Amino acid sequence: MRIFDTLSVTEKELDTSDRVRIYLCGVTVYDDSHIGHTRTIIVFDTLRRFLEFQGIKVEFIQNFTDVDDKIINRAVSENVSADSISSRYIANYFVEFDRLNVKRADVYPKATEHIGDMIGLIKTLIEKNFAYVSSNGVYFSVSKFHEYGKLSKKKTDELVSGARVEVDETKKDPLDFALWKFADGEPRWQSPWGPGRPGWHIECSAMSLKYLGTDFEIHGGGRDLIFPHHENEIAQSEAYSDKNFAKIWMHVGMVTINGEKMSKSLGNTKSVDFVLKKWGANIIRLFCLSGHYSKPIDYAEDMLKETITKWRQVENCYYELVLSDNLQANPEDMTEIERTTNETKKEFIDALNSDFNTSLATSAFFKLVRATNQLAASERLVSSIAGTVLPVLEQMLDILGLKISKVTEEEKNKINDLIDRRNMFRSQKKFQDADAIRKEISDMGIVLIDHKKKVLWMKQERIGAEG
RNA sequence: GGUGAGGUGGCAGAGCGGCUAUGCGUUCGCCUGCAAAGCGAAUCUAUAGGGGUUCGAAUCCCUUCCUCACCUCCA
Missing domain, CATH: 1.20.120 (Four Helix Bundle (Hemerythrin (Met), subunit A))
Known part of the structure; x- marks a missing residue:
């Protein structure tokens, strides 16, 4: 199978000779997941199902980012621990994505459970002179990694001239990004450089390396992760291991709403819970797969x-x-x-x-x-x-990943009974009685199909939008 | 400003040198006691504009215009 690789900007043949290792950047668990997350996850779930259908062994890893400023802010505003926020949304995640008929990944590593792995990685990066300690934390030195920008096709000098990079006087270079941030408040962990929290990008490097090794087959996520998240992951991982990080970078297009990108920061999201209630899993899956994964799709009713x-x-x-x-x-x-x-x-x-x-x-x-x-x-x-x-x-x-609604044996018998009675009324031309039975059947979610010489039925999924 | 992806019939969406998918919609019809569901037919001959290459272009090249995304946290 051929897949378009963002890094080489070409379609590459997926190596399925042994196994296919996939790392998908998952969600930051500080709020409800939305249809944008859903699309990416459904695309990868379907890809995984397709590979497995062909008898290919797939190792599928999808992380949870459970340490992040947004989680902490939410915890503060609700006056609860960060852990209780992330646990809540992780629990929600499984409820919702199970309903979407998404197969469980082999491992859902959490950032907080891999702090030691991250520290190990950072140590090596400092030893190899790719990272340095400042008064605020540990930073990756972008200028030391000469291939920086190869994924997002950005030139470092152009990035510098752009006024939108974060200003931090303690960094040697505005492009440098945090591997470890010193912190006083909770949550924090001890490190050789002082207590604090890991930066966002380092977790994916640490966890993908731990579960999949280097040079694994597919690293995926939403298009918006290309820069800086995936660019930084490449820098860290390849600086650390001296090996190629991932063979294929597969990026899923954004979901827009009325043509505008949907995101938490814009506040125009449709939550998974909302769309599940309104459309149900099958409609959402078909919708998410209706266009090519790399292109945007518009959420239009x-x-x-x-x-x-x-x-x-x-x-x-x-x-x-x-x-x-x-x-x-x-x-x-x-x-x-x-x-x-x-x-x-x-x-x-x-x-x-x-x-x-x-x-x-x-x-x-x-x-x-x-x-x-x-x-x-x-x-x-x-x-x-x-x-x-x-x-x-x-x-x-x-x-x-589509599922037809089924009926139990008991329901089936009841349906057949009712159909017989309706047929009897019909043969007697007692159409009002026949229609009453049809209504009764319809209330069970069953639609009758009148053929010339027989009556069939089907179970229809109830869809919220149809009332 | 930089980078990337695009502009295809009323709409969605493939095709990426020749045979112009597919679906939805709309209209009419079949079926039915009436419906529903399904089906059929008709409708629609589209490829942003302008150049070029070619026997032949939606598909390749040049150019103009437009859209979106990323360049800050984001799936």
């Missing part, structure tokens, strides 16, 4: 609504397949559907192999859905066809 229509087609398709009559298809239909199934499956996989083009992949997926629904609409969908289509459809659903 009309687009989300369209996605509901598509999802209904998928639900219909699935239940038509599952509930099809136990019959043999006519040979022409069989040949045709086998061809379509194979073609769409190939299209789907080829698209994902080509820089993870989820937009193309989902369009192949919908082609298969439509072909199936066509057969259903013309009363030609039978079990032998389902036997061909269903396994492929389920594979695609699984890779995309």
Whole structure:
């Protein structure tokens, strides 16, 4: 599979010969996660599912930044400990991303649990003369790392001339960034240079190195992390190890709202909780995968609504397949559907192999859905066809992380009972009674599909936006 | 100002030298007791403007205009 690498600005072949190690920069746990975090995490979850579907071993690490000024500020304003803030949002994170059907990473390392690793790294950087101690903390000396700027394509002299770099008189160079900050208040940790807290960037270097080693396959995150976070990670890590840090840098585009970037600092975010209540996991996943991962997508309610229509087609398709009559298809239909199934499956996989083009992949997926629904609409969908289509459809659903709402055996029996009663009323032309039953079924979240000679049903996911 | 990514039909979104995806929308229709769901047909022949290369360009080159992101914490 080929993936676009931000560092080399080219598509690179992903080395899957042994295992694929992925480090994804996770969230700072000081507030609710939002749809922007969601997109990045869903993209990587889907990538991981796709690799695993192919039998490739994946080691997936995603960190939590649980020491940060924002966490401390929040703790102060709520008059609680920093730890209680980060624990709360980490707990929320798991609730929400489980609901989004995101597979758990192999490890979710926390910064606070790796202070020792960071100190070790900083020590070496000082020994190698890449870092120095000032009265405020320990700083990385950017000018010592000659490749600084290679990821973000920035030249250090241009960065200096830009007026937006932080002013700190104790730094030797305005570009230098903190590895360790001296601090009086809590939380703080002892270090050889004095008590304090680690800088933001060093945690990812320390934790990726610890869990994945050097030169691992993919390092990812949102585009906004390219500078300075990932640039600084590269500087620290490569200065420390003298080895290449990551083989491929994969960056996910921003989610905008009304064309404007969504971010906590702008205060225009849509929280995961909000979008889950409004749209549900399947719609959000489809939305997040609707465009190429590297490009921005706009959170627009009309687009989300369209996605509901598509999802209904998928639900219909699935239940038509599952509930099809136990019959043999006519040979022409069989040949045709086998061809379509194979073609769409190939299209789907080829698209994902080509820089993870989820937009193309989902369009192949919908082609298969439509072909199936066509057969259903013309009363030609039978079990032998389902036997061909269903396994492929389920594979695609699984890779995309989509989940069809299912019913229990008990509910199924009840539905069939009610359908029988309704049919009876219908045959007696007691349509009001029949409609009352239809309403009762609909209240269970079940929609009836009246075919010419049979009545099928499907479970529809309840979606908040539909009221 | 610097750097990067883009500008494709009413909308979303692929394609990245020839065969102009796909979906949504809209209109009409099929099906139905009526619906719903689904399906069909029609609609839409689009590639920011201007040059060029080529037998042939949305796709390559030049240029103009515009949008967004990053350059401070951010997924």
